[in-house]
Amino acid sequence: MYTAGPGKKEREIFLPEERTITALPRLVAGLAGEDRELFGRIFQVNTSAGRIHPPPEMEEWIKKRFGPADQVKNQEIVRVTNLITLEGALFNRLRAARPVEGKIAGPVREEIVRTQGDPFCHPEEQTPADTFGRVRGKYCLTASNLAKYDGYHAVIIFAEHNPLAVSREEMVDAFVTARRWADLVREEDPAAKYYFFLWNCLWTSGASIIHGHAQATVAREMHYPKVEALRRAMVAYRGKYRSGYFEDLYRVHEALGLAWRLGAVKGFAYLTPVKEKEVFLLAEEPGPELYEAAARVVEGYRAISSWSFNLALLLPPLDKTAEDWGGFPAIIRIVDRGDPALRKSDVGAMELFAASVIASDPFWVAEKIKRYQL
Numbered sequence: 001m002y003t004a005g006p007g008k009k010e011r012e013i014f015l016p017e018e019r020t021i022t023a024l025p026r027l028v029a030g031l032a033g034e035d036r037e038l039f040g041r042i043f044q045v046n047t048s049a050g051r052i053h054p055p056p057e058m059e060e061w062i063k064k065r066f067g068p069a070d071q072v073k074n075q076e077i078v079r080v081t082n083l084i085t086l087e088g089a090l091f092n093r094l095r096a097a098r099p100v101e102g103k104i105a106g107p108v109r110e111e112i113v114r115t116q117g118d119p120f121c122h123p124e125e126q127t128p129a130d131t132f133g134r135v136r137g138k139y140c141l142t143a144s145n146l147a148k149y150d151g152y153h154a155v156i157i158f159a160e161h162n163p164l165a166v167s168r169e170e171m172v173d174a175f176v177t178a179r180r181w182a183d184l185v186r187e188e189d190p191a192a193k194y195y196f197f198l199w200n201c202l203w204t205s206g207a208s209i210i211h212g213h214a215q216a217t218v219a220r221e222m223h224y225p226k227v228e229a230l231r232r233a234m235v236a237y238r239g240k241y242r243s244g245y246f247e248d249l250y251r252v253h254e255a256l257g258l259a260w261r262l263g264a265v266k267g268f269a270y271l272t273p274v275k276e277k278e279v280f281l282l283a284e285e286p287g288p289e290l291y292e293a294a295a296r297v298v299e300g301y302r303a304i305s306s307w308s309f310n311l312a313l314l315l316p317p318l319d320k321t322a323e324d325w326g327g328f329p330a331i332i333r334i335v336d337r338g339d340p341a342l343r344k345s346d347v348g349a350m351e352l353f354a355a356s357v358i359a360s361d362p363f364w365v366a367e368k369i370k371r372y373q374l
């Protein structure tokens, strides 16, 4: 499992550390009885060794690129499975190159500047409105998405072109504006109840337009399958353990030092991330406090050079439905999608069909992101 990249940053990963993903089995063993039991209920951890036998000609190169040869010859792989949702991650410390904290690469910055003056810079003239018009925020307005994911699909266009320059206040405004849009959709179509908000930032995240924009949809009949699957997992968990899944999920992350709080919002670096550096935020209700916490995570992301990301808001339906949504919080999930300066995809067959292969250490992510939540 070699990764290309500058030698220096890979070498750093071998610094002795107590709190790393490879130390997870030991950290779990050290938890107090009830926390350890809860952890075992939700997560399964396996470790395995990956061994290689490199020819002598490679030794020098390996040392330069990855550090001490022994650690490359015997690689520790930690596999974490969420037994409740069946999400899974494979962590390999060798792949866990620490991101270099610094400025965004010149070509990425240039590409953002080059697209200035795009249709989203002139949304009133160059984007369609919804049949009920546009919703205007303080720093954004809505457009009707030209090629829709779903029957109701809006784009929330920031006045700011550069998505990396969108401020905390502007982010909160986009959440609030999108929700006002969803309420207008419901006035037009009361059966549209399943609201979903997302922000894909820069091309590696799937964004086709560079200009800063979030999106929102409202579905009918049933929530999107991944949100519905999470609800079903929560209901099954409650049925089996007489306990709240999300409360327990937070508690085990907190016990391991992976969690934080901002007011009533609970956050943690997730142990089975869907991709790099996933952060979970939980709140009883959606609203400015949660949105502010999400904006702070984005600021933390920028500080650790996570320029391209996917952010999603998962909510129970906006109106009563037949399903049991009791105990389902307002959830924000944010995941890093890799360096937009590199020509590579971070998703392969493993992610699509098996489990996520993860390079970033959740313990490192938690330490970094926490600083921006205080």
Ligand SMILES: [Zn+2]
Pocket: 115, 116, 117, 118, 119, 120, 121, 160, 161, 211, 212
């Ligand atoms: Zn623009």
